[in-house]
Amino acid sequence: MRRLTFRLGLVLLGLAFAVALTTLVWTPWPVEDMSGGRLAGPSWAHWAGTDRLGRDSLSQVMIGARIALMVGLGATLVGGLIGTVAGVLAGFAQRGLDDALAAALDILIAFPTLLLAMLVVAASETASLGTAILAIGLAMSAIIARLVRVVSKRVLAQDYVTAARCCGAGWLRIVLTHVLPNIAPTLLVALALQFGLAVIAEASLSYLGLGAPPPNASWGQLLQQAQATVYTAPLGVLVPGGALVLLVLAINFVADGLRDLLDDSAEVRE
Amino acid sequence: MTLLQVQGLSVQARGRALVEDVDLTLAPGERLGLVGESGSGKSLTALAVLGLLPPGLTASGRVLLDGRPVIGQPDRALVPLRGAVAAMVFQDPRMALDPLMRLGDQLAVPLRRRAAREGRSMSRQDLRAAQVAALERVAIAEPARILDAWPHQVSGGQRQRVAIAMALACGPRLLIADEPTTALDVSTQAEVMALLDRLVRDEGLALLFISHDLPVVAGIADRVTVMARGRVVEEGPTAQVFHAPAQPYTQGLIAAARRLDAALGPGE
Numbered sequence: 283m284r285r286l287t288f289r290l291g292l293v294l295l296g297l298a299f300a301v302a303l304t305t306l307v308w309t310p311w312p313v314e315d316m317s318g319g320r321l322a323g324p325s326w327a328h329w330a331g332t333d334r335l336g337r338d339s340l341s342q343v344m345i346g347a348r349i350a351l352m353v354g355l356g357a358t359l360v361g362g363l364i365g366t367v368a369g370v371l372a373g374f375a376q377r378g379l380d381d382a383l384a385a386a387l388d389i390l391i392a393f394p395t396l397l398l399a400m401l402v403v404a405a406s407e408t409a410s411l412g413t414a415i416l417a418i419g420l421a422m423s424a425i426i427a428r429l430v431r432v433v434s435k436r437v438l439a440q441d442y443v444t445a446a447r448c449c450g451a452g453w454l455r456i457v458l459t460h461v462l463p464n465i466a467p468t469l470l471v472a473l474a475l476q477f478g479l480a481v482i483a484e485a486s487l488s489y490l491g492l493g494a495p496p497p498n499a500s501w502g503q504l505l506q507q508a509q510a511t512v513y514t515a516p517l518g519v520l521v522p523g524g525a526l527v528l529l530v531l532a533i534n535f536v537a538d539g540l541r542d543l544l545d546d547s548a549e550v551r552e
Numbered sequence: 553m554t555l556l557q558v559q560g561l562s563v564q565a566r567g568r569a570l571v572e573d574v575d576l577t578l579a580p581g582e583r584l585g586l587v588g589e590s591g592s593g594k595s596l597t598a599l600a601v602l603g604l605l606p607p608g609l610t611a612s613g614r615v616l617l618d619g620r621p622v623i624g625q626p627d628r629a630l631v632p633l634r635g636a637v638a639a640m641v642f643q644d645p646r647m648a649l650d651p652l653m654r655l656g657d658q659l660a661v662p663l664r665r666r667a668a669r670e671g672r673s674m675s676r677q678d679l680r681a682a683q684v685a686a687l688e689r690v691a692i693a694e695p696a697r698i699l700d701a702w703p704h705q706v707s708g709g710q711r712q713r714v715a716i717a718m719a720l721a722c723g724p725r726l727l728i729a730d731e732p733t734t735a736l737d738v739s740t741q742a743e744v745m746a747l748l749d750r751l752v753r754d755e756g757l758a759l760l761f762i763s764h765d766l767p768v769v770a771g772i773a774d775r776v777t778v779m780a781r782g783r784v785v786e787e788g789p790t791a792q793v794f795h796a797p798a799q800p801y802t803q804g805l806i807a808a809a810r811r812l813d814a815a816l817g818p819g820e
Binding site for chain 2: 376377439440441442444445446447448449450451452453455459460463464
């Protein structure tokens with residue numbers, strides 16, 4: 283069963299990436315093309331119908347996949363990088379600095395992502411893909427840092443780290459050869475789960491108009507536009523909504539499968 | 553000149569003293585046994601000597617390693633002393649090796665550092681030769697196979713030999729062994745003890761041997777320091793301490809060891 287969901291997740295995620303890459307060179311209709319007629323139902327020409335401006339819905343949802351993956355991956359990269367560096371530093375820090383960092387992380391985690399996003403948007407004066415990535419990544423970095431701090435402290439307490447320090451290894455050497463490889467499985471699974479949450483966060487931000495600006499058809503934005511006509515043209519909500527659910531589900535399946543896989547290999551090593 | 557001088561060493565955790573007023577001296581080539589029950593502060597004393605106490609513990613007093621102070625020094629000042637002056641072997645060889653690194657790669661780290669310290673350049677072939685030589689020194693039969701193995705693929709005795717090889721690869725003059733045979737089975741214990749005895753003699757190392765196991769200490773140490781509840785209760789030449797213990801605590805320890813031997817029956 284676990285194997286099955288892992289494979290299904292991989293296939294769906296691969297499909298999402300394929301679609302996202304395809305939109306760079308081709309979409310069924312150009313996004314600016316408004317020749318489809320307002321709120322048309324599904325047809326051979328427009329498989330998922332059209333929106334209230336007569337644009338092809340499928341093309342927009344496909345581009346939405348690209349935005350979701352870009353922001354999701356970008357935020358995970360930013361959050362993973364900042365979080366790992368901060369977490370390892372806190373793991374090494376003496377008591378006073380460590381306490382201060384831990385408190386700072388708790389405060390940052392208590393901060394709602396949306397509020398943080400608004401602050402980032404306000405600070406940069408325009409909403410763009412970059413601000414969405416930065417805002418979601420910052421919020422994520424606190425969660426990752428808290429995890430990394432704890433697991434790296436656990437690694438640092440191991441005899442093999444003391445043994446390495448006995449032989450004169452400096453802290454950078456310890457981080458690169460012992461801490462990072464040993465926290466990698468835990469970190470990887472956490473990042474995979476955060477990737478899924480980042481995709482949802484991106485949809486929320488763009489639903490509120492804090493995400494990518496209009497020519498970028500983000501799923502959250504499509505949902506927001508279709509909201510007014512949900513009773514007359516439910517497809518406008520169902521298609522981007524369904525795509526969002528499927529992508530997040532696929533990511534979570536992959537994250538779960540990854541955890542099982544890494545747990546297995548850790549057991550073999552013991 | 554003494555290699556290790558410890559004067560009035562105390563270790564505190566949040567105001568509670570775990571080690572109090574411990575004095576030790578160790579000359580080059582000398583073998584000192586540090587004996588006591590678990591929790592008596594032996595291991596903390598050893599870690600304090602290298603400035604490697606776990607977070608939250610603080611040391612006071614005076615520790616001179618090769619004439620240079622340890623306590624109160626920043627980690628940066630201690631890094632050159634570790635390995636070059638003193639190296640350590642730990643109790644549990646399962647924990648003392650990184651599970652995610654091949655044994656050869658772990659062994660390469662101190663070998664490379666020592667080469668860099670001595671200003672030698674090291675080619676791939678040199679490194680491989682040094683790795684094989686280091687394993688042969690600790691009497692490992694198939695060095696090539698062990699170098700490519702992961703820690704979980706070799707036995708406890710072999711892991712401990714690799715850990716000893718790593719400690720020696722640093723090129724220390726003092727070897728600190730913290731209960732190095734406790735986690736091993738009895739026949740492997742004897743082999744590892746014989747190996748340590750030979751290595752220390754061949755390399756002319758000083759040895760600080762920590763154990764709760766009196767017969768094992770009697771077999772390897774010239775002098776013995778007995779610790780109880782963080783304090784030194786007795787010290788002296790091994791034969792004197794074991795045959796004519798002055799303190800009731802030491803007498804009790806020895807009597808307990810004798811009773812255990814008796815209970816195990818003749819032939820032990």
